[in-house]
Amino acid sequence: MAVILVTVRALAEGRRSDRRPRDVRWRVAAAAAVCALCVAFAPPARAGLAPAEPCPSGWVCGWTGPDYTGVASFVSQDMPSYPETTAYVGFNGGASVWSSAGTWRRDGRLWGRCVTVYSGTEYRGQSRTIRPDQGIARLPASFGNVRSNRFHTCRLS
Incomplete structure (x- = not known):
């Protein structure tokens, strides 16, 4: 932060002595200082976007829309195939999937x-x-829809 302030101050002083408001060097340096300031105050990036409506603990949820939107369906056991019913439309016609299966x-x-x-x-x-x-959040078009799922224990750390 101090480096940015010093840079902006030095630029301002250099501009006053130069007396050329359209000096390209000054404009480029000022733009760089502004960009650095924006990056310094930007919020940290998130690893993934969580669903607005949470998936119940112990379940896997599928949505008909990208980014966990649309009609949701829920499963908590292995499914070798999803019946073609509205209960499983979030998987058969799914575009996004979230797991709340649990940790220990x-x-x-x-x-x-x-x-x-x-x-x-x-x-x-x-x-x-x-x-x-x-x-x-967005199943690739090349993947298609989710037609089956299997749970398994996995080591996370």
Whole structure:
């Protein structure tokens, strides 16, 4: 912060002695100082966008829209295939998935209940593994929809 203030002050003094308000060097340096100031006060980046409406603890949730929007569906067990009913539209027609499957500590390590989602039934096709309290805000178009899922224990640390 002090470096930015000193830079801005030096630029201002240099501009007064130079008496050329349109000096390119001054404008470039001033723009750089402003950019540095913006970066210094920018909020930290988040690892992932969490759903506005939380997924219940112990469950995996699928939404029909990207970024956890639209109609939601919930599962808490392995599903070799989702029935073609409205109860599972968030997976059959899903565009985003979040896992709230849970974590625990054992022997000084953090463990979790991860879930692997598949683009095909019977745990076939492309797969993506999701750790607890994480999600996929936008399933790639090449993945298609979630057609099956399987839970498994995973070491997180």
